[in-house]
Amino acid sequence: MKKIHIGILIGLAVLILFPHFTPRYMTAFLLLLLMHIVIAESYDIVGGHLGYINMGHSAFFGLGAYTFAILLNAKLGFFVSSVLAILAGVLFAALISFPFFRLRGAYFSLATFGLIRLLELLAFNLRSITGGSSGIMIKAEYRLTLAYYFTLGLCVVTVGLIFLLTRSRLGLAWTAIREDEEVAQTFGINTFKHKCVALMISASFASLMGAFYTWYIIFINPKVVFGLEIALVPISMAMLGGSGVIIGPIVGAFFITLVEEFLWTKVPYFHLAAYGIAIVLVGLFMPGGIVRLKWFRKPLMRLGLLED
Amino acid sequence: MKRKFFISLLSLVLLLLATTLVCAQAPKEILIGGTISVTGRFSTIVGPFKKLAETWEKQVNDRGGIFVKEYNKKLPIRFIIEDDKSDQATSQKYYEKLVTSDKVHILIGPFGSFLSFAASTVAEKEKIPMVMVCASDKRLFERGYKYSVSQLDYADYEGYLYLEMLKKEGKVKKIAMFSEDTLHSTGHLKAAVAKAKEYGFDVVLNETLPPDIKDFSALITKIKGLGPDVVYCEGFPSFEIPFLKQALELGLRPKEFYAGHLTKPVIDALGAMSNHIAGVAYWVPGFKFPGKEDYLSAVKTTGITWDGYMESAIRYFSYQALENAIETAGSLDREKLMDVLRKQKFTSISGPISHKADGSGTIIPLPIQIQDGKFVSVYPADVADGKHIFPTPWK
């Protein structure tokens, strides 16, 4: 076994045993970190590997959250509600593929961003189903440890599956589409089918994460799951870390979540400004993200985590 | 004789030892933990309140602290406040930290019902008392939770006293009512509409508008056609300032405007046109309840004004509730504190506070009116420091 595999296994073991030997709030913190990784990685399937910057990724998250909450309150049970939440996300992705994938580049990004706002407004207006601005509350219980393990599981599955997919023919097709869609089409790749599949897979992880999040936090409303804060999470983390490689969103999520937690609690002001300036710098000087910086490139490639 | 002497001496020594041991176990200070939305959506309402906590902490410590009977002395207090970024998960995470890592004695809630849903689960799980602040959504109290209390009565009742005043004066027939589509305001509107109908008013309009809407021209056109006596707008300043401006501009002249959550920025934004707009508030300078000077001085030291941040009064009487509970319980034992918190009765800066069985409180905001750029309380008669001018004398 290569060194890196041993490293990953040790890391996993640590994560599994984590709640037993650390204070509870560290578990809560780690849960949020893992959630960010899931959302950023699933976004990057479409944003990084396929090359379509889907600014509306959190729409799937919110959809999964609401579906789960509504069904759980309708007494369908945790398992059924979760599965149907995934289904809702996947079906929605399939549905919007048809109109949205006719758009390219900036148009696509903007239209998808508009989609989140549309879903937020629908969540407000369809009161009888979603509770409107009053939000939905599920049965209140303390679920930290369980939610942590579920999220950990989902995170492992997400990263693992993306790893396998990028090495498959599907992944190859995605790369071809990203590099030059017209050429890919002339080579006989059914671009629409591959784009649609990418979106559906991307949506499935996000919507399940939305369900778990609801289960943990007990109460959701339109602003929380369809709001600007959560919409920016996948984009900024994936881009900051490095879009298009598996290790990228993970690094990005780690970086942003850790910096937020430890550095900024010491500084009372200008968190958002610092975050903003950091993003500007990334955009100007390292659009490839942290992992593609000269410092990190070689060691990561030697570890086998980064390929070019 | 000698034996008796030695026995008494021994007992005295043992007694002294025991006393010093007990005193040695008295904590150095009372730790109070909580989160405040320093950044994020709610920062426009409560952003500066971290400093307010620090100011109150200093006020109390300058008095020597809070007297805890169990240790027979005054203990200083210390706040540990984190920024929850107006986010539930962040708030919940920090409450965990405050209880398990920082080992606080008592918790003070985050801003609002929304964040309190998640934060109070920590209090319940860890069995530590939480004094919730600005948390008044009914659903918070339907969960049967034992470890959180609020001083406020249900959010639904906010407009009740205003409507009661209108009923008593008997000059109003038609009311047009609408609110912004947020958790708090829709609950308020629903209950207010029901109450208005109960009082026999003709509710000619009952609408909820998207919270980010800026242009009210169409709605105003509609309201004009209905000819109401009172236009009742429940929302926050970002919602009602554009509405009121446009209403005045487009010639909507009811006998009175009611606007929820009035603050000084509303007066500034409307200038002279803000005169005679009615609302409700949790505190106005006309109140004569105890603690007024301390409250005003705390607000001043924090660098804000009481009417720029009306929620500061609510937070302040939550602090008062906290202090009163510790003094009454005479101990920092969680069960004792919780018991006292549920049963406490005292007079805060906004009047008498007590609690219902489900943990909610009894404070309802009182009707006020803007008169010449100042907030004046107008009802009920025993606390009012001004007269309700009705109808509004439009020129």
Added chain:
Amino acid sequence: MSASIVVQLLIIGTLQGGIYALAAFGLSLIFGVSNVLNLAHGQFLMLGGLFSYILFMATKWNPLLLSLILFPLFFGFGFLFERGLIRPLLERKGHELVIASILVTLGASLAIEDIASFFWGPEEKGISYMMPSIQMGSMVISSIRLLGLLFIVLLTVAVHLFLKKTYTGRALRATTQNRQGAMLMGVNTFRIGSITFGIGTILASAAGVFYVILFSITPFIGIPLSIKYLCIIVMGGLGSLYGSLLGGLILGLTEAFTGFFAPHWSETAAFFILVTILLIRPKGLLG
């Protein structure tokens, strides 16, 4: 449902559309030349409103006149913003350009709103300036909005003439149509880009002045407004100035009519139309 109500709503919709068109126009101009979706546009709107609020509170002069003082200032902001943050990105292509422009303009937006909130406070701000409305029978026309509409109409005419008759204007059109070709013809496309950004920013700040007079602002309105305006210009057709005006008008009318009949749905209806038009005509109405 009388005719006068319909007319009143048409008036309201058109006037509101004028306000939307003001900022959308500037954004469309910027996109046409730089090919960048400027997420920071809404922040310049917010700053325009904020600065005129500050000036008004200090002097109590007519805010519309005060805004004229601000114009050169905002031209400078836009010019420098483009020069410092956008120009370095222009060498990149396709996928990378989109990522970079999103990151840079978004990051700048977050920094701007945080700094503004720190220095001038996060509370709601509005200017208590009112002009008597024009009464025509039972209908009322808001004078300030009428001014806004007049402003945008004059502006459209002015820009139209500018683009057709002046050298800079023609250079701008050339850059929009074919950047390389324009460069070959001796146009300093980089300079044009900065100038356009400056003009677009002035327009955003002007819209901001109307915002703070008619509505109210906080430092945080910038990003949601940027999204709204970007949607308007995409709906109208990227690169088409008239498209952005049309987009603004459609939005204003939709909000007016739904605002009367089903106020709860007014924002949703507007967005629905936005997304629908985009999906039927991916290039926008006049793109």
